[in-house]
Structures are given as C-alpha cells and as structure tokens.
Amino acid sequence: MDGVVQLQRQLLDYTTLLFQEGFLNDQFTQLQQLQDETNPDFVVEVVSLFFEDSERLLNELANTLDQQSIDFRKVDSHVHQLKGSSSSIGAQRVQNVCIAFRNFCDAQNTEGCLKCLQQVKNEYALVKNKLETLFQLEQQILAAGGSIPM
Amino acid sequence: MDMAIEAQFHVLAVDDNLIDRKLIEKLLKTSSFQVTAVDSGSKALEFLGLQEEEQRNHHPQEMEVNLIITDYSMPGMTGYDLLRKIKESSSLKDIPVVIMSSENIPSRINRCLEEGAEDFFLKPVQLSDVSKLRPHLLRRKAEEEEEKPKRNIRKRKTIEESLTHMLMEDLNKFISIEDIFGELNYEFSHKRWKFGS
Numbered sequence: 281m282d283g284v285v286q287l288q289r290q291l292l293d294y295t296t297l298l299f300q301e302g303f304l305n306d307q308f309t310q311l312q313q314l315q316d317e318t319n320p321d322f323v324v325e326v327v328s329l330f331f332e333d334s335e336r337l338l339n340e341l342a343n344t345l346d347q348q349s350i351d352f353r354k355v356d357s358h359v360h361q362l363k364g365s366s367s368s369i370g371a372q373r374v375q376n377v378c379i380a381f382r383n384f385c386d387a388q389n390t391e392g393c394l395k396c397l398q399q400v401k402n403e404y405a406l407v408k409n410k411l412e413t414l415f416q417l418e419q420q421i422l423a424a425g426g427s428i429p430m
Numbered sequence: 431m432d433m434a435i436e437a438q439f440h441v442l443a444v445d446d447n448l449i450d451r452k453l454i455e456k457l458l459k460t461s462s463f464q465v466t467a468v469d470s471g472s473k474a475l476e477f478l479g480l481q482e483e484e485q486r487n488h489h490p491q492e493m494e495v496n497l498i499i500t501d502y503s504m505p506g507m508t509g510y511d512l513l514r515k516i517k518e519s520s521s522l523k524d525i526p527v528v529i530m531s532s533e534n535i536p537s538r539i540n541r542c543l544e545e546g547a548e549d550f551f552l553k554p555v556q557l558s559d560v561s562k563l564r565p566h567l568l569r570r571k572a573e574e575e576e577e578k579p580k581r582n583i584r585k586r587k588t589i590e591e592s593l594t595h596m597l598m599e600d601l602n603k604f605i606s607i608e609d610i611f612g613e614l615n616y617e618f619s620h621k622r623w624k625f626g627s
Contacts, residue, residue: 365449368554
C-alpha cells in the first residue's frame with residue numbers, strides 16, 4: 281500500500297502545481313466534483329471532448345488565417361468557441377490567450393492574430409500534456425487498488 | 431404527496447458548444463432533472479413543436495418541457511431570438527427560459543430579462559446556479575395546482591355564457607320584438623303566441 285500512498289501524494293502535488301502555475305483553475309475542481317459513481321469517467325470524457333474540439337478549432341484557425349483575404353468574423357467565431365470550451369474545463373491559460381486573440385480580431389490585426397494563434401497552440405499543447413499526465417497518475421493509483429484523493 | 435421528491439422536471443438545454451452541452455447536461459442530471467440537449471435554436475423549436483403535437487395526440491406527460499435553458503451566443507438563431515420566438519408563441523410562452531452567457535454585459539442581461547427571461551447565468555455555469563431552478567419550478571407547479579379549480583370554474587362560466595348566447599340567438603329567430611313596450615310575437619311551428627294584441 282506504500283506505493284499507493286506515494287502515488288496519491290504525487291498526484292496531489294502535481295495538481296497543486298498545475299493550479300499554482302495557472303494551467304487550471306477552480307472550474308476544473310467543479311468538474312471533478314461532478315464526477316460520481318453513476319459517471320466515474322466524467323472528467324476524462326469532457327476533457328477528451330475538449331481535446332478533439334480544440335484540435336479542430338486550431339486547424340480551422342490556421343486555415344482561416346492563411347487566406348488571402350482574412351475573414352476576421354470567422355476567426356473571432358472560432359476563438360469564441362475555444363475560449364468557451366477552455367473556460368468550461370478550467371484551462372485558464374488557454375482561455376487567457378483567447379481573450380487577447382479576440383481583441384486582435386476586433387482590430388483586424390493579422391500579425392497579432394498570427395502571434396496569438398501560435399501562443400494558443402503552445403498553451404493548448406502544454407495543458408494537454410499536463411492533463412494527460414494527471415490522468416495517467418489517476419489510472420496508476422486505481423490500478424494499484426487505491427482511490428483518487430480529492 | 432411530497433412534491434419535492436416526486437416532481438420530475440424536464441429541461442430542454444440549448445447550446446452549440448459540445449463541451450458546454452455535456453457540462454450543462456451533467457449539471458442538470460446531477461440536480462435530478464430530465465434533460466434533452468440540442469445544439470441550436472431551430473432544433474429547440476422543432477423539439478418544442480414536436481412536443482406540441484404529442485400533446486395534441488394525447489401523450490402529454492412524456493414530452494412536456496418545464497424549463498428551457500439556452501446559450502446566448504449561437505450562430506443563426508441566438509438565445510435571445512429563441513427567447514422571443516418562445517414568448518411570441520401562445521402555446522410556449524409560459525415555459526420559463528433561462529439564458530446563459532460567457533460575457534457579463536449588463537445591457538444584454540437587461541434585454542433578456544425585459545424580453546421575459548426568468549434568469550441569466552454567467553458561464554461557466556455551476557451547480558449552485560442550477561440548484562436555484564428546482565425551488566422555482568416547484569413554486570410554479572404549486573401555483574398552477576392552485577389555479578386549476580379556478581380555471582375550471584372560469585371554463586364552466588364561459589361554456590354557460592356561450593350556451594345562453596346560442597339559445598337566445600335561436601329564440602330570436604322566432605321572436606321579433608316589435609317595440610319596447612309592445613307586443614311580443616312568438617311563432618313556433620303551428621302555434622302562435624301573441625302578447626298584448
């Protein structure tokens with residue numbers, strides 16, 4: 281059981297760090313609190329949807345910004361979606377970039393938008409990696425017969 | 431009857447964002463609501479129209495929607511457009527509508543409330559927001575139950591009035607009142623009644 285305790289400590293420390301570094305915010309905790317026996321994979325399900333949806337949006341954004349004549353309303357619409365979903369799962373840093381991104385859309389600033397696209401791609405990749413690590417830790421704990429500490 | 435436990439409310443959730451739809455569905459189910467989630471205003475109206483048809487075909491309890499919760503910013507028909515369409519419909523206008531939005535814009539909020547929205551939730555919506563809905567719906571249900579006997583009395587009165595009206599109309603076909611003070615002639619098949627002469 282020693283191994284489990286260690287893993288649980290690791291998970292708690294890791295989660296705390298993610299919050300401290302601003303990758304996740306309280307909304308993520310809200311999601312965790314909604315998870316129960318009737319829906320034990322709720323958080324993983326929602327986050328997986330977020331990954332799929334974000335990847336689609338990032339592709340759309342790259343395409344839309346690659347056009348000769350950029351349709352900024354379209355760009356804004358995609359960023360709005362991404363801002364919404366990242367906010368709903370508590371992906372704070374992604375959400376923050378989206379806010380800046382929308383301002384550049386309003387100003388029809390191509391360079392600003394391209395920079396933001398790069399930034400949001402980076403932040404997305406980071407939070408994806410962090411969340412996957414977090415879920416892996418959870419799986420390890422469960423596999424070792426332990427329970428997820430809240 | 432303990433209404434708090436027995437009351438099953440059906441909520442129609444409208445949001446074009448996949449993640450938000452999953453989240454609102456979970457929030458509602460956790461709060462013991464029955465949920466139908468759609469991704470657009472037009473699909474919502476379709477569902478409500480279908481629901482109307484079911485009621486006409488005498489399947490009232492299955493599909494009845496007790497509350498609509500909708501996102502504000504949606505492509506095509508916004509949550510505000512949907513709200514207006516619902517309030518303009520004689521059959522749907524009494525269904526409470528709650529608006530959700532990620533943007534805290536007072537003028538937007540006021541517009542929605544003025545148009546008849548029950549409440550406005552800021553996204554991301556939380557359990558504490560959704561838990562406000564049940565007591566509100568229970569109160570409405572209690573008020574409706576109180577209204578029922580009153581409504582039946584009113585219905586009866588209306589029927590009585592229209593029957594009286596019909597009878598008077600038929601009578602008048604046979605009676606012609608010649609003057610206020612004078613004679614009243616009544617002809618009924620062979621009989622002829624005359625008052626005064």
